[in-house]
Amino acid sequence: MTTKGDKTFGLRIKELREKKKFTQEQLAEILDIDSRSLSRIETGMSFTTIEKLKKLANALDVDIQDLFYAKQSSNKEELILKINTLLNSAQIDDLQKIYKIILTLLR
DSSP, rough: EEEEEEHHHHHHHHHHHHTTTOOOHHHHHHHHHHHHHHHHHHHSSSOOHHHHHHHHHHTTTSSSGGGGGGOOOHHHHHEEEEEEEHHHOOOHHHHHHHHHHHHHHHH
């Protein structure tokens, strides 16, 4: 069973991987895991070890804590990209709620 925290962590890893322009296969090779395992991490289906967290941070050029928390950005394009990444992984019922919230905020 996945938790919201696992999914958030996975999305963060995917975001950082894409920012470095790594494919899943390339990053998996650096981590010495198969790409299916990395995919399961990115989708929140599994987690990883502290050793792999260290390798992840090193490969993505971030501190370990940055694997868990994104720094706030004031760049509009970057924020839109982050929002789209989150929305693409959301379930339809969550998307409907988010849509209503956005409508309320922007009216």
